[in-house]
């Protein structure tokens with residue numbers, strides 16, 4: 001490892017990142033408190049236990065002093081001293097017994113709340129439209145459900161109840177100390193802010209160091225994840241050594257940040273303990289004066305009791321300092337989670353939305369549609385076309401010309417900024433999402449398979465579909481052979497990184513899934529992955545079967561698809577530049593001919 005305590009510079013913070021701490025806010029605390037409403041009985045028992053423990057500890061300190069001050073100072077018979085000591089022991093046992101229950105209840109309450117919160121965030125995310133995911137980094141979405149919800153859990157489970165116990169303990173100890181000796185209590189109170197300030201300064205430094213550790217660790221894990229995901233590219237580019245060196249550097253950095261944080265921690269603990277001990281030492285000196293020199297001397301037993309109580313008063317200062325830091329982190333986490341929950345989807349089904357009939361003809365009309373992902377940046381301008389029922393419309397054009405955007409608008413992933421899109425004459429804006437997804441299916445270019453068996457992937461096309469529907473779909477696509485070819489037939493495990501299903505097989509499984517859904521309108525972004533000639537032929541045949549008797553909108557990459565299309569839309573800079581069948585367009589000697597020549601050459 002390089003220079004162990006060298007200053008580290010490599011962790012640069014994301015400028016868009018939200019602050020990892022926020023000031024305490026009454027509205028957030030009230031909302032967090034509201035999350036406990038379904039568990040009100042548990043919460044109330046917990047509050048009672050908190051109150052009890054806050055009284056128990058000062059009471060314990062007082063009882064020890066009382067035994068010293070009473071039976072021991074008065075040289076009472078041994079039996080009386082033993083009985084009094086057993087009383088103290090019983091009180092101590094009772095104190096610890098309630099602690100077990102308090103901790104268990106707090107744990108259950110925190111877990112219940114975070115479970116509910118994660119469920120709400122997940123359901124909310126499911127409703128968010130594509131525009132939200134286009135703008136939000138995946139890592140952010142994940143951390144809302146993981147670390148932010150967890151910060152809320154810690155806030156409720158630990159911070160809230162531990163702080164209440166500690167604050168109660170301080171108040172209890174102060175009340176008894178005031179009863180014993182008010183001037184001596186003033187000495188204790190005067191020292192408290194000093195202890196608080198030293199603790200805060202040290203803790204802030206530690207928190208920064210700890211944050212660097214977390215961020216450098218995130219980099220290490222993100223790099224591992226990415227390395228696994230793109231291992232083929234790495235090997236193809238022979239970048240193994242370069243990547244290994246970058247990774248080594250990241251782990252060295254992480255180790256250095258860890259050492260830095262450990263160094264701060266190693267300094268903080270002894271310093272905080274020393275501050276506490278110095279404070280208690282001062283109480284002892286002033287107390288000795290009060291019990292020996294002062295005109296109205298304090299009994300030694302009272303001084304011992306007072307000294308114990310001062311310890312009980314000082315120790316929460318450090319604990320509360322820690323809890324305060326955690327509370328600020330919980331506030332930041334809660335604020336982010338609530339902000340997400342409060343962000344309404346940019347659009348939802350209109351209250352007046354109607355369903356498409358169960359049987360639709362499949363006429364698709366795109367009328368004067370213009371669209372901008374970001375206001376003012378038009379990516380589609382005044383696009384109009386009609387796909388008659390059972391027609392195939394192919395979209396071609398240069399990269400970035402707007403083909404995928406048209407497909408996304410027809411699937412209603414986004415709403416047109418201007419113009420309208422109709423199915424059988426009904427504006428999709430006024431239709432229910434459920435009926436649109438019944439009528440329109442999308443096969444994206446990536447041929448995404450979920451984690452699970454091939455069978456599960458195929459029947460995912462329609463709720464209630466069975467194995468025989470899956471087999472029937474494969475038969476209709478003339479792909480029954482696939483069941484034999486897959487190592488474990490329909491039970492073969494697939495998934496984003498399954499590796500047991502080839503690229504061609506993936507495409508056919510996606511076709512079968514779409515066939516099970518049986519939509520009237522199909523949107524297909526043709527996969528561009530190279531497959532062998534036999535597989536290509538099989539895919540072509542299956543595709544022909546899939547598109548039969550359906551209206552289809554195909555972002556076409558295969559010449560065979562383009563040639564058979566009823567209509568080809570040639571896109572250029574967000575507009576339809578040319579429109580017609582293959583032969584007609586070739587004759588126009590325009591953009592299409594140009595594209596075609598480049599395509600076949």
Ligand SMILES: Nc1ncnc2c1ncn2[C@@H]1O[C@H](COP(=O)(O)OP(=O)(O)OP(=O)(O)O)[C@@H](O)[C@H]1O
Pocket residue numbers: 134373374379397398399400401402403404405406
């Ligand atoms: N989520 C988005 N936010 C902002 N701009 C986007 C978004 N998606 C696409 N664009 C922009 O919209 C324009 C059209 O993109 P689109 O993906 O529709 O083109 P395309 O013709 O399908 O391209 P390709 O053939 O490369 O897939 C491009 O300029 C692109 O940069």
